[in-house]
Amino acid sequence: GQQVMQIPQYQHVQEGEDFTTYCNSSTTLSNIQWYKQRPGGHPVFLIQLVKSGEVKKQKRLTFQFGEAKKNSSLHITATQTTDVGTYFCAGRDNYGQNFVFGPGTRLSVLP
């Protein structure tokens, strides 16, 4: 079945440094979503990408969908302590009813 992988599993950065997490699917995706989960909280939807090569920005966050629609990335510029949490990607392929989540990347930001 469809598998979604994320790297790295953990990332520790100094406040002000940039951060990138990568998401890779075993199958071609129709769309991909990104969620953020703060420690002790629940996942919160950030964005959805549907087009090949699509790039979307939300303030310091930049999301990209690969040309082959099998990978995606989330880049945070100049991290802040409020960025701490786990970032999940979730992909749905052309045959799936539902989204499959990656294992997440846990981001720690040192002040």
Next chain:
Amino acid sequence: DAGITQSPRHKVTETGTPVTLRCHQTENHRYMYWYRQDPGHGLRLIHYSYGVKDTDKGEVSDGYSVSRSKTEDFLLTLESATSSQTSVYFCAISGTLSGGADTQYFGPGTRLTVL
């Protein structure tokens, strides 16, 4: 946050006992989901519902059953709890009654411990 609640928020039970978790929404969303979250695995889909009395299995459905008798409530039952079912359970909703929408809104979660 979307109007979605889960009860109980915490539960400790013993192996072999039945457990029911409740998810309640006030948004009239069509789709409802139950996930479990375990370290290193992200969120894994247990069961989902696409309407009243319409449910289907997810990737980790063994040992779980669900019911949806009305739009706002989605119940997850562990018929005979096992220690491997110790986890954090999240309910999510998406879509509207008239059509589909992909964004999932998650509830606050239920932490279940099976001793």
